[in-house]
Amino acid sequence: MLTATIVLADDHELVRQGLCSLLDGEPGIHVLGETSDSSKVLPLCRRLKPQVLVLDLMMPGPGGLAILQQVRQRLPNIKVVVISMHKQEAYVARALLSGASAYVPKDAPADHLVEAIWAVRTGKTYLSPHLDRQAVEQYLALEQEKQDAYELLTGREKEVLPLVAQSLTSKRIAEIMQISPRTVEIYRRNMMRKMGFRNLLDVIRYAQQKGLIEPPPQSPNDIRLNDSK
Template identity: 40%
Template sequence: MTTTIIADDHEIVRRGIRGILEGEKLCTVVAEAADGLSAAQLVEKHKPDVLILDLNMPRLHGIEVLRQARASSPATRVIVLSMHNDEPYVIESLRAGASAYILKGSESQEIVHALKEVLSGRRYLSATLSEWAINALVAKPADDADPLQSLTQRERMVVQLAAEGHTNAEIAEKLFISPRTAETHRTNLLRKLGLQTQTDLVRFAIRKGLIQP
C-alpha cells in the first residue's frame, strides 16, 4: 500500500484529506505534520511514497520542506496543496521538485486524480493553472545567481525564522542548537545574501516567497 504523509497547519484540512485518501483505499497515512519542520523530519524518518504539502507552514516554509524532502527521500513524490494560484509559487514548487500542484479550491476528487497521476510518474496541475505556460517557464534554467543556493540547509531554516522576527534564543530553541550557533548562522547568511539589516532580511524573504507580506 502506498504510504503518505499529510502536512498542513490546519487539523480540519488534514482530517479531510485523510478521509478522502482512506475512503478511496489508495494509500495509508503514516503521519501528519502541523508545521514545516516536523514535516521535513517525518519525511526523513518514514520516507513515504507521497507527501501532501501545504506551502504556508509555520517553523519552515513549504518550499524549504519540499527541498529537504527531495534531498532526504528522493523517491518521495510531493503534491503541493495550496491556496496560491500565482505563477511564482507554482514555478518555484515545480523547480524544487514537486510532482503536482493543486489549488485548495479544487474538487476533493482532484487529490485522488493527482495522486494516481504522480504515482504513474506524471506531473499534475490543477485545471485552472496554465500548464503550457508553467512548463515553458520551468524549462528555463533557474537563476544560477540565486543567493539562496549559497546557503546551507540550516542557514535556509534560520532565514525564515529570523525573517519572521524570532530572536537568536528562539531560533536556537526551535532548531535544537545553541543561541551562539544561531547567531553565527544569522551572521553568515546575512553576509552571503549581502544584507545588512533585519528590514533587508524581511524584504528578501518576502521577495523569495519564504514569508507572507
C-alpha cells in the same frame, strides 16, 4: 494492485481531518501520518517512509519551499504533491523547480488531489486543470534560463548575490567579503546583468527560490479543498 502511502502536512486541523477522511476512503491510498508543524515534516517522512508527501507550503515554521527541497534531496524516493492557496504561475513554477511532482490549488475539487497522487505514483507530473499550464510552462522556461545564467557567474559574483538579496549595503558586503565597496559594485552590476535582474526584488525572489536565503515567515491560510461533487 498499485497503492499509495501518504504523509500529510497541513497546519489546519479541519483541513487535515478532511483530507485524511478523503484519502483513506480511496481504495489503495493509506495515510500513514500527519503533522501541523513544518519542522517535523522531514523527521516524520524519515520515520514512516511514505511514497507520497502531501505538503501545504504555507505552514508556520521553516519555509515550505525549503522543506520541499530538503525532502527531495534527502529522501528522493518520496514524491511531493503540493497543495496551496496560490494559483499564480510563479508559485507553481517555484514549487516544481524545488522538486514537487504535482501542484493542486486548495480551491480545486478534491478529486484533483486524488488524481495527483496516482499520477506521481506512476512517475508522472500533475498540474490541476484549475491552473494555467501554458503560463506555468512559460515561467518555468524563464526560470530555467536564469538557472543556466547562474552557472555563468564567477565565484565572487555568486557570493555577492545572496548578500545583495539580504538588502545589505555595499559597505557591509565589502566588510564580509573583505574587498572594497567599489569592487562590490562591479560584482553587483555584473551579476545583475548576467542574470537579467531588473531590480532588488528580482534578486530576492531568485535567491529565495534557489535556497540561497531563507524565505520570509509565511502567514497561515484557511482555504480548503472543495469536496468533489
